[in-house]
Amino acid sequence: MSRPPFRIGVVAPGTPLEPATAEEVLALAGELHPDGAVEIAVHPQCFLNHGHFAGDDRTRTAAFLEFANDPAFDAVWFARGGYGACRLVEGVFAGLAPAAADKAYLGYSDAGTLLAALYSRGFGRVAHGPMPQDVRRAGGAAAVERALAWLVEGRADALEPSVSPEVPAVAFNITILSQLIGTPWQPDVSGHVLMLEEVSEYMYRIDRSLCHITSNPAIRHAAGLRLGRCSDIPENDRPFVLTEEEIAREWCDRSGIPWLGRADIGHDADNKVVPFGRRSA
Amino acid sequence: MSRPPFRIGVVAPGTPLEPATAEEVLALAGELHPDGAVEIAVHPQCFLNHGHFAGDDRTRTAAFLEFANDPAFDAVWFARGGYGACRLVEGVFAGLAPAAADKAYLGYSDAGTLLAALYSRGFGRVAHGPMPQDVRRAGGAAAVERALAWLVEGRADALEPSVSPEVPAVAFNITILSQLIGTPWQPDVSGHVLMLEEVSEYMYRIDRSLCHITSNPAIRHAAGLRLGRCSDIPENDRPFVLTEEEIAREWCDRSGIPWLGRADIGHDADNKVVPFGRRSA
Numbered sequence: 001m002s003r004p005p006f007r008i009g010v011v012a013p014g015t016p017l018e019p020a021t022a023e024e025v026l027a028l029a030g031e032l033h034p035d036g037a038v039e040i041a042v043h044p045q046c047f048l049n050h051g052h053f054a055g056d057d058r059t060r061t062a063a064f065l066e067f068a069n070d071p072a073f074d075a076v077w078f079a080r081g082g083y084g085a086c087r088l089v090e091g092v093f094a095g096l097a098p099a100a101a102d103k104a105y106l107g108y109s110d111a112g113t114l115l116a117a118l119y120s121r122g123f124g125r126v127a128h129g130p131m132p133q134d135v136r137r138a139g140g141a142a143a144v145e146r147a148l149a150w151l152v153e154g155r156a157d158a159l160e161p162s163v164s165p166e167v168p169a170v171a172f173n174i175t176i177l178s179q180l181i182g183t184p185w186q187p188d189v190s191g192h193v194l195m196l197e198e199v200s201e202y203m204y205r206i207d208r209s210l211c212h213i214t215s216n217p218a219i220r221h222a223a224g225l226r227l228g229r230c231s232d233i234p235e236n237d238r239p240f241v242l243t244e245e246e247i248a249r250e251w252c253d254r255s256g257i258p259w260l261g262r263a264d265i266g267h268d269a270d271n272k273v274v275p276f277g278r279r280s281a
Numbered sequence: 282m283s284r285p286p287f288r289i290g291v292v293a294p295g296t297p298l299e300p301a302t303a304e305e306v307l308a309l310a311g312e313l314h315p316d317g318a319v320e321i322a323v324h325p326q327c328f329l330n331h332g333h334f335a336g337d338d339r340t341r342t343a344a345f346l347e348f349a350n351d352p353a354f355d356a357v358w359f360a361r362g363g364y365g366a367c368r369l370v371e372g373v374f375a376g377l378a379p380a381a382a383d384k385a386y387l388g389y390s391d392a393g394t395l396l397a398a399l400y401s402r403g404f405g406r407v408a409h410g411p412m413p414q415d416v417r418r419a420g421g422a423a424a425v426e427r428a429l430a431w432l433v434e435g436r437a438d439a440l441e442p443s444v445s446p447e448v449p450a451v452a453f454n455i456t457i458l459s460q461l462i463g464t465p466w467q468p469d470v471s472g473h474v475l476m477l478e479e480v481s482e483y484m485y486r487i488d489r490s491l492c493h494i495t496s497n498p499a500i501r502h503a504a505g506l507r508l509g510r511c512s513d514i515p516e517n518d519r520p521f522v523l524t525e526e527e528i529a530r531e532w533c534d535r536s537g538i539p540w541l542g543r544a545d546i547g548h549d550a551d552n553k554v555v556p557f558g559r560r561s562a
Contacts, residue, residue: 015519051522052485082519083485086492090535179493182463204333204364211367212460238296238363241332254371 005039006152008075009067010132012046014110015082016054017132019047022079025132028144038152042132043067046079053084060084061091064114068105069097075151078107078114080133081173085113089185092117104151107131109199109267112176117185119170119276128171128195128265129158129273139269150273160195160264160272167223171195171265171274174230178209181216187276190221193260195274196248197228199267203240206230207247214255224258229266286320287433289356290348291413293327295391296363297335298414300328303360306413309425319433323413324348327360334365341365342372345395349386350378356432359388359395361414362454366394370466373398385432388412390480390548393457398466400451400557409452409476409546410439410554420550431554441476441545441553448504452476452546452555455511459490462497468557471502474541476555477529478509480548484521487511488528495536505539510547 010022022042029038045063048055055063067076078085092114104125105118112128119126129150130143137143150158163169170189172180174196180186196213198206213219230244242250245262252259264272291303303323310319326344329336336344348357359366373395385406386399393409400407410431411424418424431439444450451470453461455477461467477494479487494500511525523531526543533540545553 052517052519083489086489086496178460179489182467182499183493183496184498185496186463208364208367208460212464215367215464217465218463236333238333 003037005037007073008038008040008077008151009070009073010040010042010046010077010079011060011063011067012054012079013060013064013088013114014054014084015052015080016049017042017046017079021133021136022046024135025144028135028141029148032145032148038148057087057091061088061095064088064092065095068100068103069095071099071102073103075104075106077147077151078111078131080131081109081111083110085110086179089113089117093121096121106147106151108171108271109173110176112172113180115276116172116180116187119187120185124277126276127273128276130271134269134271137269143269143271146273158273160274162193162226162260162263163274165278167193168278169193169195169274170276171197171228171263174198174206174209174213175201178212181213181219186218189219191223193224193226194219194222195226195228195263195265197263197266198230198244200232200234202236203233203242203244203247204236206244207240207242210247210251214251214257220255220257222257224260225252226260226263228263229268231267284318286318288354289319289321289358289432290351290354291321291323291327291358291360292344292348293335293360294341294345294369294395295335295365296333296361297330298323298327298360302414302417303327305416306425309416309422310429313426313429319429338368338372342369342376345369345373346376349381349384350376352380352383354384356385356387358428358432359392359412361412362390362392364391366391367460370394370398374402377402387428387432389452389552390454391457393453394461396557397453397461397468400468401466405558407557408554409557411552415550415552418550424550424552427554439554441555443474443507443541443544444555446559448474449559450474450476450555451557452478452509452544455479455487455490455494456482459493462494462500467499470500472504474505474507475500475503476507476509476544476546478544478547479511479525481513481515483517484514484523484525484528485517487525488521488523491528491532495532495538501536501538503538505541506533507541507544509544510549512548
């Protein structure tokens with residue numbers, strides 16, 4: 001008897017996915033697993049347009065819960081970022097069923113809000129890593145392949161290289177984590193390596209957000225900080241002078257959080273997978 | 282015997298002031314008070330250039346403490362915003378002397394971080410209102426005149442019209458308050474009217490920051506929310522559809538914070554003064 005396929009459900013808590021992008025990801029998954037070992041269901045909600053969002057809050061929440069609560073799915077894969085996940089957290093919390101805790105969740109950027117919320121609920125298979133939309137990046141097929149390698153096979157070569165079985169980790173976009181601070185779904189990072197990345201923010205905003213994050217007393221219990229890539233930083237009318245690494249080192253120094261170096265994550269095709277919590281050995 | 286002059290010290294916790302701007306403010310104050318009843322000392326730190334900032338953190342902190350701790354000053358007036366105040370909070374807390382509690386503090390935007398920190402320390406005369414840099418706005422002389430009317434004379438016509446002796450208030454820039462949430466200097470807004478304004482942020486960011494702010498359990502103890510002006514909102518690649526008032530009303534509705542209407546504050550020459558806490562009758 002053959003093994004049942006690994007079933008992945010794609011939902012879009014923020015902005016919509018283009019159908020052509022979804023097709024590209026499905027085709028790529030088919031090439032990678034021609035034996036049909038992987039099945040990807042893209043929820044039709046992903047293609048909706050409601051103002052800024054891929055459907056209104058109720059529709060996006062319902063789509064997430066439909067897939068998260070369905071025992072037939074092994075994983076929920078966030079389609080893309082773009083803003084909107086924070087609007088769903090309270091509805092998601094109100095609707096989670098037991099089957100939701102038994103699957104993997106993968107995404108980053110705006111989707112980090114839901115990763116944080118699920119991790120704060122004790123979900124054990126939550127990870128920061130590539131999303132379907134990444135297939136559109138230069139070299140993006142490798143990102144999607146890496147996501148599937150972690151989701152389906154738990155492959156170690158998909159992981160951010162510093163991830164170890166000994167020390168738990170979390171990873172976030174800097175702005176997204178800043179806007180989780182002081183909410184009921186702020187992740188408990190005590191004893192965790194905190195990996196952070198950013199895209200398209202002025203350097204002074206990276207500085208301000210790192211000031212914010214490292215000023216929170218609970219965050220200061222992190223085992224250390226690793227900085228991922230900060231890309232597409234716009235030029236400001238005043239140069240900030242400090243680099244992102246100098247900024248991160250300074251806030252580590254001021255807050256007493258150990259500086260651990262760089263992390264191989266970012267808004268790019270090289271973005272590696274960071275499972276939240278302790279990686280199984 | 283004539284009354285001693287009211288002495289105002291100007292410091293710049295963020296970006297530098299241009300000397301010509303300072304001269305314009307001094308000239309205006311001289312016209313408004315030809316009797317010499319008001320003396321304004323602009324700290325030379327205001328004109329320094331250190332990368333993004335008006336002097337390095339140590340220099341800006343020292344300038345603030347020099348004026349705040351000097352009993353000869355009746356008020357400390359923040360020169361302008363532009364980012365940098367959050368870098369000073371810990372040093373300011375470490376250096377405050379008793380005389381600092383006996384004076385008024387006035388500013389807004391980035392300076393809101395220091396207003397929050399001082400208010401969290403129990404300082405009684407902290408207010409959100411115009412700064413010297415505002416003289417450069419169209420009609421900006423009226424803003425500076427309003428600031429002086431509150432600082433020197435405590436004039437009621439300088440106040441935001443809903444400010445009342447019955448209900449305490451605070452006012453902040455939305456992004457600045459968001460980045461105070463969960464820090465030790467998050468202001469206690471229990472029972473306060475919370476007035477918020479914004480400038481130059483995408484509408485989706487206003488939405489995200491209001492989600493963040495209103496998700497904090499302590500903020501939910503506010504007596505209500507009033508929305509100031511949200512100006513210069515950039516166009517996004519996706520229209521947000523909701524207006525800033527619809528956004529604020531929605532987050533009030535979701536969080537249980539009473540919606541109280543609009544506030545006459547903003548990044549403009551009409552920005553009225555909001556004293557923190559209970560206005561003296």
